[in-house]
Amino acid sequence: MPINIPKELPAREILEKENIFVMDDERARTQDIRPLNIVILNLMPEKEKAETQLLRLLGNTPIQVNITFLHTATHKSKNVSKHHLDQFYTTFSKIKNRRYDGMIITGAPVETMEFEEVNYWEELTEIMEWSKTNVTSSLHICWGAQAALYYHYGIEKFELPEKCLGIYEHTIHYPTVKLVRGFDDVFSAPHSRYTDVEKQQILEHPDLLLLASSEEAGPLLIISKDAKHIMITGHLEYETETLAEEYKRDIQRGIDIHIPEHYFPNDNPNKQPRNTWRSHAHLLFSNWLNYYVYQETPYIWE
Known part of the structure; x- marks a missing residue:
């Protein structure tokens, strides 16, 4: 949330140059506040795990958020009960007239x-x-990010020689963009995917900015210049144990998979992994809710 200070306070100019969000008295007096309405299209097979991961991040801000869970009508989920979907989810046909x-x-x-x-x-x-x-x-997260890049911007995905699996360091390219306010210059994020998108296509697209990328894992944070679409190719929402659970599941299924990189201490799957991305996950979701939703959404949708 912003700090409210007098418009002529000398510190204001310094803070704004440091990319700190400040608000003057005039704007504060005219700002209307109401809960935010967020719809989550949950395409993950283990929906209850995804729910917990996302709600943990959405709930760690001063902003009240109302959640609507959406599932696809054209695909039957195998890993969640019909009772759970009926009780907590709806379909697009029932909400398409809402904003x-x-x-x-x-x-x-x-x-x-x-x-x-x-x-x-x-x-x-x-x-x-x-x-x-x-x-x-x-x-948009992981495959959801690739789907958005393809549908909205015509950027294709391609299959990797082996799965991108692990915790990778990423560099911020545009530190003054509000989505990455407060981020370290270099930060960690989990990836778990078999496909990627071409970095050069993102850099050359007139409607996109590549905010963060990794030499090992490729692009991570991409934002449209109108801020309508934010794409995260990794899984900042993952819990500490999620990659370990995925790795062990794949081993049990007989899949030839490498140990998640930079994850287990000494690359030993028997050791407890450490979470090195949690703070940036919370910061990313907080920045999105504040700067791109709360500060931009109409108080009353017309």
Whole structure:
């Protein structure tokens, strides 16, 4: 949240140059406050885990947030009960006449398929098209980020020689952009995916900014210049044990997979991994909610 200070206070100019969010008395007096309405399209197979991870980050701000969970009508989830979906979720047809302050589209385990081969792709494109006029800002995660880059900006994904799996260091390229306010120059983030997008295509696209990337893991944070779409190719929402659980699951399934990089101490899967990305995950979601949703969304949708 911003600090409210007199408009002529000398410190104001210094703080603004340091990218600190300040608000003067005049704006503070006219600012209306209401809860934010966020819709989450949860495409993850283990929906309850994804719910917890996202809500933990959305709930760690002073802003009141109302959540609507969405599932696809054209795909039957196998890892969650019908009772859970009926009780806590709805479908796009029931909310498409509403407007939301923010939207999150999660990852999904379909990344090696062509987008058009995914059985809910048509439904997803309808939702993404709807979001252009009915959502203030959308946050896209992992495969959801690749889907957004493809649908909105024509950027294709490509398959990697081996899975990008581990905790990687990323460098901030535009430190004055509000989404990365408070970030360290270099920070860690988890990745778990078989595909990637070309860095050069993002750099050359007139509507996109590459905010952070890794020499090992490629692009991580991408934002559209109108701030309508934010793409995260990794999983900052992951808990400490998530990569370990995925790794052990793949081993049990007989998948030839390498140990997650820079994750287990001494690359020993029997040792407890350390969480080195938690603070930046909270900061990213807080910045998104504050600067791209709360500060930008209309008080009353017309």
